[in-house]
Amino acid sequence: xxxxxxxxxxxxxxxxxxxxxxxxxxxxxxxxxxxxxxxxxxxxxxxxxxxxxxxxxxxxxxxxxxxxxxxxxxxxxxxxxxxxxxxxxxxxxxxxxxxxxxxxxxxxxxxxxxxxxxxxxxxxxxxxxxxxxxxxxxxxxxxxxxxxxxxxxxxxxxxxxxxxxxxxxxxxxxxxxxxxxxxxxxxxxxxxxxxxxxxxxxxxxxxxxxxxxxxxxxxxxxxxxxxxxxxxxxxxxxxxxxxxxxxxxxxxxxxxxxxxxxxxxxxxxxxxxxxxxxxxxxxxxxxxxxxxxxxxxxxxxxxxxxxxxxxxxxxxxxxxxxxxxxxxxxxxxxxxxxxxxxxxxxxxxxxxxxxxxxxxxxxxxxxxxx
Ligand SMILES: *Cc1c(COP(=O)(O)O)cnc(C)c1O
Numbered sequence: 001x002x003x004x005x006x007x008x009x010x011x012x013x014x015x016x017x018x019x020x021x022x023x024x025x026x027x028x029x030x031x032x033x034x035x036x037x038x039x040x041x042x043x044x045x046x047x048x049x050x051x052x053x054x055x056x057x058x059x060x061x062x063x064x065x066x067x068x069x070x071x072x073x074x075x076x077x078x079x080x081x082x083x084x085x086x087x088x089x090x091x092x093x094x095x096x097x098x099x100x101x102x103x104x105x106x107x108x109x110x111x112x113x114x115x116x117x118x119x120x121x122x123x124x125x126x127x128x129x130x131x132x133x134x135x136x137x138x139x140x141x142x143x144x145x146x147x148x149x150x151x152x153x154x155x156x157x158x159x160x161x162x163x164x165x166x167x168x169x170x171x172x173x174x175x176x177x178x179x180x181x182x183x184x185x186x187x188x189x190x191x192x193x194x195x196x197x198x199x200x201x202x203x204x205x206x207x208x209x210x211x212x213x214x215x216x217x218x219x220x221x222x223x224x225x226x227x228x229x230x231x232x233x234x235x236x237x238x239x240x241x242x243x244x245x246x247x248x249x250x251x252x253x254x255x256x257x258x259x260x261x262x263x264x265x266x267x268x269x270x271x272x273x274x275x276x277x278x279x280x281x282x283x284x285x286x287x288x289x290x291x292x293x294x295x296x297x298x299x300x301x302x303x304x305x306x307x308x309x310x311x312x313x314x315x316x317x318x319x320x321x322x323x324x325x326x327x328x329x330x331x332x333x334x335x336x337x338x339x340x341x342x343x344x345x346x347x348x349x350x351x352x353x354x355x356x357x358x359x360x361x362x363x364x365x366x367x368x369x370x
Contacts, residue, residue, distance in 0.1 A: 007253040007333060008292045009353035010346055012042070014051040016247035020228045021055020023242050024207075028222065033210060034058040036081055036200070038225030041344050043067055046074035047356050052228065053078055059100070061223050065090060069097045081126070083223065085136055091115040100124040100159050100198075104136040106146055109156060116155035124159040125150065126198060129184055131177040135168040140184060147188055161185050162200030162221070172235060173202055173209040182217025204234040226340050237339070250302060250336040250346055252319065254328045256289040262322075272315040286324045290334060293317040296349040301342030305335040 025035045036059045037052030039045060044067020049060050053076070060076065062068050063084040072080065082101040086094040086108055094101055095115040103109050103125045116123040127146060130137030138146050143161075150158050163181050165171050178201060185199045201210065201219035204227035210216060226234050231243035239245050262282040271277055273294065292314075293299070299314040308325040321334070328334065338346065346352045 005251075005355060006353055007251050008290075008296060008346075008351065009251050009355050010343075011249050011251055011355050011357055012045070012048065013244070013247050013249075014047055014356055014358035016244040017048060017229065018051040018055040020231055020243045020247060021052045021057055024224060024228060024240075025056035025058075028210065029056070031210065031216065032220055033201070033216070034198075034221045036061040036221060036223040037228060038062065038083065038203070038223050039071065040064060040067060040083070041225055041229055041340065041347060043347050044070045045354075046071050046076050047358075048229075049076045049078065051358075055228075057224075058221075061225075065093050065097055069093065072097055081223075085128070086112065092119070095119050095121055095123045098123075100126055102126045102128050102136070102162060104128045104130075104138055106149055109150055110153060113153035113156045120155075122155055122157055124157045126159045126200060127161045129161050129163050129181060131163045131165060131171075131180060133165045133167065133169045133171040135164055137163065140180075143184065143188060144191065147192055147194075151192065158194065158196070160196030160198035160200065160221075161188065162198065162223075163202055165202050166205035166234065167203065173206045175213065178206075178209060178213065178219065179215075179217060182219060185218050204232075207233045207240070208235055229343065230338070230340060234340075246305070246337055248338060248343060249305065250292075250297065250338055250342070250352070252290040252292045252334050252336065254288045254330055254332045254334065255291045256287075257323065257328050257330055257332075258287060259284050260287045261285075271313075277313060282322075282324075285322050286327060287312070288321045288323040288328045288332075288334075290319040290321065291317070292319050292352075296352050297338070297346040298341040298344075301339035301345075302336040303338075305337060309334065 035057045037057035038061045039049050040063045042048045044062050049071050059079040059081050061081040061083045068080045079099045082098040085104050086101055091111045092115045112123050128137040130139055165173050198221045199218050200221040203223050231245040232239050262285045263279050293316045295316045310322040312320040312322050
């Protein structure tokens with residue numbers, strides 16, 4: 001009886017995630033582009049990782065080594081890629097649990113080499129290239145030197161190169177910066193006699209470019225989190241046709257529901273978060289309070305599935321709705337769609353339960369593996 005499950009909870013539909021994963025991997029695969037499925041927004045959920053793999057992703061990427069370790073220990077069988085450059089203090093864990101790491105500091109790669117020698121393993125590095133978004137990446141001018149040094153490091157292999165755009169500064173992947181990535185890959189391969197297994201063209205923000213580019217050069221991989229989990233591209237947050245936008249939903253519950261005025265009574269100062277709120281006079285309205293708040297999710301990033309409900313505001317633990325057009329009683333469960341920030345926060349909140357919904361073949365596979 002889903003209506004009586006404990007709230008708040010995230011309902012994660014593994015069938016929809018697998019569907020989204022399959023649609024994207026089929027489409028991109030036809031262009032010669034593999035997909036690294038990114039699990040970090042789900043805190044490295046083994047169930048989600050398996051759904052991504054069933055959908056055809058070629059590897060699993062996560063920014064946190066703890067998440068990769070968790071998935072490995074849960075028996076997820078995949079190549080694991082650490083997306084955030086390793087902390088020097090944690091190179092041993094990185095070599096132990098990740099097959100590939102994305103790197104932008106030679107000193108880190110040297111220490112990965114030492115750790116790999118101690119563990120008698122080969123560790124593969126994907127060299128990140130700075131192409132304008134000014135987050136991680138080697139400068140183009142330094143790459144020759146970096147590759148030359150990497151080739152000398154014992155137990156290190158170069159997986160290829162990659163870039164990350166849009167995340168920090170909003171720089172769009174375009175014909176110029178993406179051509180530069182391909183040209184860089186080609187020139188490094190020529191100069192050092194290498195064949196890169198991976199030329200990784202970015203994250204969900206690179207999808208539009210891949211779908212529309214006249215020439216994708218030698219780009220042969222993309223790392224996708226949000227596009228698969230939330231079914232949207234991330235330059236303009238447009239829904240991707242054929243994908244589910246509600247694979248993950250947040251379910252909350254009414255803890256008070258009363259007719260109250262729409263305007264507060266008294267002088268208005270700062271609220272709990274330092275803002276001075278304003279209100280619209282609508283006479284008496286049905287105000288429903290939900291047992292969830294800013295501590296559990298990014299309230300600005302959630303949208304009621306029922307468009308008759310309207311969010312009035314939220315404090316740490318309470319979310320207040322105008323439910324005049326859709327009367328809710330105490331105990332009613334209310335479902336929300338989430339954006340990436342809201343998903344990240346809700347996944348990370350220990351107060352929000354996580355429930356998996358899935359079709360039988362997925363359940364079987366997860367039973368086998370967890
Ligand atoms: C998070 C992350 C991704 C995935 O980003 P989405 O926008 O969720 O597709 C890809 N690459 C790196 C380096 C990341 O940190």
